[in-house]
Amino acid sequence: MTTADVMFDRSVLIQKAIDVLGNSYAPYSGFNVASCVLGSSGEMYTGVNVENASFPAGRCAESNAVAAAVGAGEKSITAIAVIGGKEAASDSSLVTDYCTPCGVCRQVIREFCDPEKLVVVMAKSVTDYKEVFLSELLPSSFGPDSLM
Numbered sequence: 834m835t836t837a838d839v840m841f842d843r844s845v846l847i848q849k850a851i852d853v854l855g856n857s858y859a860p861y862s863g864f865n866v867a868s869c870v871l872g873s874s875g876e877m878y879t880g881v882n883v884e885n886a887s888f889p890a891g892r893c894a895e896s897n898a899v900a901a902a903v904g905a906g907e908k909s910i911t912a913i914a915v916i917g918g919k920e921a922a923s924d925s926s927l928v929t930d931y932c933t934p935c936g937v938c939r940q941v942i943r944e945f946c947d948p949e950k951l952v953v954v955m956a957k958s959v960t961d962y963k964e965v966f967l968s969e970l971l972p973s974s975f976g977p978d979s980l981m
């Protein structure tokens with residue numbers, strides 16, 4: 834199976850992330866990130882990075898999007914889009930690179946999915962993106978099953 838076999842509208846997921854990119858709160862790094870999660874119900878949930886004057890208290894966009902999905906009652910997720918870049922809140926066309934989820938976010942995503950099936954969409958725009966299964970970003974992962 835390839836990621837292309839997983840059917841969902843990539844452009845909608847990316848656009849929903851772009852729609853909230855302006856809400857990113859990143860006064861310290863200036864690096865704005867937005868994310869949109871596709872829950873197993875078909876609903877979508879967004880998140881942005883929210884930094885803090887006490888730097889370690891800052892939260893990533895992907896983790897916030899996952900938290901929104903779980904808070905709304907989703908038990909699992911099937912895809913996640915991420916887009917971000919330096920000072921990109923004002924204009925998503927300032928995104929120059931594919932933003933990959935950080936290590937902590939990879940683990941947060943892992944908790945609520947099958948890593949061989951969850952598609953991570955790393956976007957520069959609605960039409961320009963790369964996608965991989967989470968298992969490629971987080972091989973040999975430790976998940977809920979590991980504790981059984």
Ligand code: THU
Nearest residue numbers: 862864866882893894933934935
């Ligand atoms: N950031 C995210 O929101 N997601 C990532 O996957 C990478 C990093 C945020 C954290 C911090 O607010 C800023 O980007 C710079 O690291």
